[in-house]
Amino acid sequence: MATVVTDPNAAPAVHYLNWRKTVASWLFSLDHKRIAILYLISISVFFFVGGLLAAAFRLELLTPEGDLMQADTYNRYFTLHGVVMIFFFLIPSIPAVLGNFLIPLMIGAKDVAFPKLNLASWYVYMIGGTLGVLVLVTGGVDTGWTFYSPLSTTYANTNVFLAAMAAFVTGFSSILTGLNFLVTIHTMRAPGLTWFRLPLFIWAHYATSIIQVLATPVVAIAIFLIAIERVWGVGVFDPALGGDPILFQHLFWFYSHPAVYIMILPGMGVISEVIACNARNRIFGYPFIAFSSVAIAIVGFLVWGHHMFVSGQAMYSSLVFSVLTMLVAVPSAIKIFNWVGTLYRGNIVWTAPMLYAMGFLGLFAIGGGTGLFLGVTGTDIHLHDTYFVVAHFHYVMVGGAVMAYLAGLHFWWPKITGRLYNHLLGKLSAIIVFIGFNATFFPQFLLGMQGMPRRYHSYREEWQLLNIFSTSGAMILGIGFLLPVLYFTWSLVFGRRAGANPWGAKGLEWEKASSPPSPHNFDHDPVVTEEAYAYTGREQLSV
Amino acid sequence: MIDFRVLPEKASTFAESVDPLYWFLILFVGGFFLVVCAVVLYWGVKYRQRPEEDRPSYHPHAIKLEIAWTVVLVIIALGIFVWGSVLFFRAYDAPDDALEISVMGKQWMWKIRHPNGMRETNELHVPVDTPVRLTMTSQDVIHSFFIPAFRLKQDVLPAKYTTMWFKATKTGEYPLFCAEYCGTEHSTMGGRVFVMEPEAYAAWLRGEGGGEAPDDVLAAGRRLYDRLGCAACHTAGVENRGPLLEGIHGTTVEMTTGETVVVNDEYLRESILNPSYRVVKGYAPLMPSYKNQLEDEELMNLIAYIKSLPKQQVAIAEVK
Numbered sequence: 001m002a003t004v005v006t007d008p009n010a011a012p013a014v015h016y017l018n019w020r021k022t023v024a025s026w027l028f029s030l031d032h033k034r035i036a037i038l039y040l041i042s043i044s045v046f047f048f049v050g051g052l053l054a055a056a057f058r059l060e061l062l063t064p065e066g067d068l069m070q071a072d073t074y075n076r077y078f079t080l081h082g083v084v085m086i087f088f089f090l091i092p093s094i095p096a097v098l099g100n101f102l103i104p105l106m107i108g109a110k111d112v113a114f115p116k117l118n119l120a121s122w123y124v125y126m127i128g129g130t131l132g133v134l135v136l137v138t139g140g141v142d143t144g145w146t147f148y149s150p151l152s153t154t155y156a157n158t159n160v161f162l163a164a165m166a167a168f169v170t171g172f173s174s175i176l177t178g179l180n181f182l183v184t185i186h187t188m189r190a191p192g193l194t195w196f197r198l199p200l201f202i203w204a205h206y207a208t209s210i211i212q213v214l215a216t217p218v219v220a221i222a223i224f225l226i227a228i229e230r231v232w233g234v235g236v237f238d239p240a241l242g243g244d245p246i247l248f249q250h251l252f253w254f255y256s257h258p259a260v261y262i263m264i265l266p267g268m269g270v271i272s273e274v275i276a277c278n279a280r281n282r283i284f285g286y287p288f289i290a291f292s293s294v295a296i297a298i299v300g301f302l303v304w305g306h307h308m309f310v311s312g313q314a315m316y317s318s319l320v321f322s323v324l325t326m327l328v329a330v331p332s333a334i335k336i337f338n339w340v341g342t343l344y345r346g347n348i349v350w351t352a353p354m355l356y357a358m359g360f361l362g363l364f365a366i367g368g369g370t371g372l373f374l375g376v377t378g379t380d381i382h383l384h385d386t387y388f389v390v391a392h393f394h395y396v397m398v399g400g401a402v403m404a405y406l407a408g409l410h411f412w413w414p415k416i417t418g419r420l421y422n423h424l425l426g427k428l429s430a431i432i433v434f435i436g437f438n439a440t441f442f443p444q445f446l447l448g449m450q451g452m453p454r455r456y457h458s459y460r461e462e463w464q465l466l467n468i469f470s471t472s473g474a475m476i477l478g479i480g481f482l483l484p485v486l487y488f489t490w491s492l493v494f495g496r497r498a499g500a501n502p503w504g505a506k507g508l509e510w511e512k513a514s515s516p517p518s519p520h521n522f523d524h525d526p527v528v529t530e531e532a533y534a535y536t537g538r539e540q541l542s543v
Numbered sequence: 544m545i546d547f548r549v550l551p552e553k554a555s556t557f558a559e560s561v562d563p564l565y566w567f568l569i570l571f572v573g574g575f576f577l578v579v580c581a582v583v584l585y586w587g588v589k590y591r592q593r594p595e596e597d598r599p600s601y602h603p604h605a606i607k608l609e610i611a612w613t614v615v616l617v618i619i620a621l622g623i624f625v626w627g628s629v630l631f632f633r634a635y636d637a638p639d640d641a642l643e644i645s646v647m648g649k650q651w652m653w654k655i656r657h658p659n660g661m662r663e664t665n666e667l668h669v670p671v672d673t674p675v676r677l678t679m680t681s682q683d684v685i686h687s688f689f690i691p692a693f694r695l696k697q698d699v700l701p702a703k704y705t706t707m708w709f710k711a712t713k714t715g716e717y718p719l720f721c722a723e724y725c726g727t728e729h730s731t732m733g734g735r736v737f738v739m740e741p742e743a744y745a746a747w748l749r750g751e752g753g754g755e756a757p758d759d760v761l762a763a764g765r766r767l768y769d770r771l772g773c774a775a776c777h778t779a780g781v782e783n784r785g786p787l788l789e790g791i792h793g794t795t796v797e798m799t800t801g802e803t804v805v806v807n808d809e810y811l812r813e814s815i816l817n818p819s820y821r822v823v824k825g826y827a828p829l830m831p832s833y834k835n836q837l838e839d840e841e842l843m844n845l846i847a848y849i850k851s852l853p854k855q856q857v858a859i860a861e862v863k
Contacts, residue, residue, distance in 0.1 A: 066730070071727050071728060071729075071730070072727050075724075075726075075727065075729075142726075142727075144724045146724075148684075148685060148723075148724070150683070150684055150685075150701060151684040151685065151724070151725060151726060154684075155650070155683060155684050155726060156726070238701075239700075239701050239702035239703070240701070240702070245685060245700060245701070246700070279590070280592065280600055281600045281601055282600060282601070282602050282603070284603050284605070285603070285605065285609050288609050309631075310687065310696050310697050310698050311698045312697075312698055312700055312703065312705045315631070315632070315635050318631070319628050319631070322624055322627065322628060322631075323621070323624050323628075326620035326621065326623060326624045327617070327620060329616075329620055330613065330616045330617055330620055333612075333616050334609070334612065334613060334616070336579060337612055338609075340579060340582050340583060340586075341603070341605070343582075343583065343586040343587060343590060344586055344590070344601060344603075345590060345598065345600075345601035346586075346590045346600065346601065347590065347591070347592035347593075347596075347598055347600070348586070348587055348590050348591045348592060349591070349592050350587070350591065358583055358587070361579060361583060362576065362579060362580055362583075365572075365575060365576045365579045366572065366576050369571070369572030369575055369576065370572060372568055372571075372572065372623060373565070373568050373572075376564070376568075376623055376624065376626070376627030376628075377627050377628055377630075377631035378561050378564060378626070378627035378628065378629070378630030378631045378634070379561060379564055379565060379568065379627055379630075380627075381561075381631070381634060381694065381695055381696055382561070382691065382694040382695065382696065384696060384722070385687060385689075385696070385722040385723060385724075386722065446549065449549050449550055449551075449565075450548070450549075450550070450551050450691065451551050451689070451691025451692075451718070451720070453689065453720050453721070453722045453730075454724075455724040455729060455730075456729070456730035457729070457730040458730050458731065459730065460718065535600045536599065536600055537597075537598055537599050537600035538597070
């Protein structure tokens with residue numbers, strides 16, 4: 001079909017990055033693209049804070065004795081690592097950066113439905129983030145990111161109240177972003193863009209937004225109750241005050257399990273886009289991928305009790321949660337089959353984002369598969385609260401969500417900035433991250449199998465070798481994460497101009513908008529006349 | 544020489560029955576991963592874009608294939624669920640004749656008491672080939688009693704009893720951990736489990752292997768029972784004031800609400816501390832609460848004594 005972009009390879013003279021130049025024009029911008037950049041900068045800062053904390057306690061774990069830091073310090077570091085990475089990096093990562101930037105572009109809209117609310121969400125996030133930084137500088141918190149009562153409400157001597165408030169406030173940012181996306185996707189699609197023509201990235205964000213809106217308030221309530229129990233002694237969870245500690249675990253996991261899907265579903269959306277483009281193929285089983293996202297969002301609400309098989313929860317409850325957990329694994333496996341199937345009879349180009357996406361497939365297969373060990377009641381008893389769990393959720397959260405986020409950043413970087421990064425370095429970083437990641441976390445599966453409990457400051461001598469592997473891997477992984485910072489920054493100044501569509505990709509953001517896009521996204525309101533992913537197999541790369 | 548094993552030594556009947564499932568899952572997930580990698584690499588090379596080839600893109604309509612793999616996945620998932628659940632059920636279902644040992648967790652140690660009152664800290668001596676049931680509670684935060692060689696763990700909660708049972712199969716010394724993060728010294732809250740020949744255990748119980756002076760649990764429980772005057776109401780002949788306690792443990796009784804309850808340690812505990820919460824049918828909620836009058840340990844002694852009361856002739860006669 002004929003595209004009507006005037007000279008697609010020339011960078012437009014005026015685009016969203018340069019049309020206004022003051023600091024205020026960024027801090028008070030209502031443009032979804034600029035807000036996405038604000039998020040990109042802020043979550044990157046938190047990612048590196050969380051990463052430094054991890055590097056510090058991995059160094060401590062080089063030796064069985066707790067010699068590098070005190071137990072209290074160690075406990076604060078892993079707690080803050082969890083809080084920072086989950087609440088301030090992973091949950092906003094793909095939705096708030098790539099989702100914010102791309103959803104209006106992909107559906108042919110000028111902006112999200114509520115631009116002011118979108119900016120407000122970023123401010124709410126920053127207030128939460130500032131509280132988080134305050135926790136950090138006022139001595140930290142040592143309850144674990146799970147805030148289990150009565151440890152958190154009665155026994156911990158650290159700044160639990162402030163940490164709880166930081167997570168509480170940040171939750172509202174997530175709720176408001178989800179709400180904004182839901183309304184945007186419902187009401188602002190371009191003419192001709194029916195539900196089954198939507199890119200799967202949009203379906204994934206739709207499913208994610210449902211979870212954000214429905215589940216986040218529950219954890220907000222749970223965390224708030226922790227705070228009032230701690231400060232005013234209102235007995236809710238601590239049995240000494242007449243409360244029930246299991247109740248807290250139910251409320252906490254009712255959000256925190258679906259939160260896993262808040263982190264991974266948008267990643268799945270990214271992977272669908274990247275694989276279809278790089279295989280130059282229509283996605284295999286479009287409706288199955290789309291509906292599996294929705295199925296995961298719905299069934300994902302009903303599996304939280306699998307975190308509590310040994311908590312003292314009734315046996316029959318555990319069995320029900322177990323069977324639902326086994327069923328929620330099915331749509332994830334269906335997605336893997338469909339992504340692999342998309343390669344069949346394609347014209348595959350091995351770009352940096354494609355390498356990241358293939359890394360995602362392998363790591364997510366392991367991350368999802370090891371979830372079976374923990375979803376099955378009989379095998380979870382031994383593995384619960386060991387390093388096996390740590391390895392499992394890092395395979396899903398880092399091997400899955402972070403790999404997908406990096407695949408997405410590498411894929412849309414030319415669109416976001418109008419510049420090409422060094423492609424060879426891009427591929428190299430994908431390979432280093434993959435190797436470093438496996439070296440870090442695969443040994444932790446073995447440690448968990450052997451019975452090493454998580455959150456241990458010192459450990460038995462026979463576990464040292466595997467811990468040395470893990471710490472060495474973490475250093476490689478760190479280099480893999482630093483590389484993109486360098487070549488991305490480099491590309492901003494020295495990178496070649498990208499042109500509107502360097503990958504030869506399908507989709508409104510590539511075919512109808514310049515790189516970087518103009519302040520109002522499109523010169524003419526786009527009309528959609530074909531299915532998503534209408535690749536011919538002859539699209540050429542120009543990177 | 545590195546002695547490497549994927550799973551630690553197995554030393555309980557549960558470990559023996561659950562280990563095949565671990566190996567099945569390792570092979571299944573490992574196989575799945577390898578197949579995904581192999582196909583990605585094979586197609587990735589075979590179908591890479593080459594300028595000399597003009598291969599039109601592929602537009603699949605593979606509904607049958609989609610349905611087929613969905614059905615196969617559901618069947619496999621349910622199969623694994625059933626396998627694991629049968630084992631789980633077994634881990635819950637303690638034999639009636641199990642040896643009863645009580646465990647108290649506190650920051651950051653495990654306090655253990657044997658039926659004859661023998662105490663130990665951070666060590667647990669048990670006889671081999673004998674079912675053992677642990678009744679556990681915590682004085683402060685949540686802990687978790689974890690013995691990797693037995694493939695078992697159970698959270699230990701404040702103000703509540705949880706139980707765990709096992710039958711050790713091999714004498715030896717095995718590590719014991721706290722698995723639920725419980726504060727500063729969490730990683731040092733552990734110790735050792737000694738599985739002994741029954742004769743050696745009997746000798747150890749008599750104090751021949753060290754340990755603290757035994758204080759007979761039942762004797763201590765009986766003293767409390769007398770001091771608190773439990774028998775004033777819970778005796779045959781006292782008109783309908785309280786149910787007979789002799790032989791009541793392990794039976795199923797009906798509540799005033801119509802609900803039925805199995806009388807276990809947890810229910811006895813609740814009935815002592817919060818008697819009017821669930822009252823046995825046919826009785827009025829007359830009993831006062833003994834909350835804040837009993838230490839956790841005293842409560843355990845009292846319950847142990849009540850459990851030990853044999854079914855008496857009178858009771859049986861009355862039922863007839």
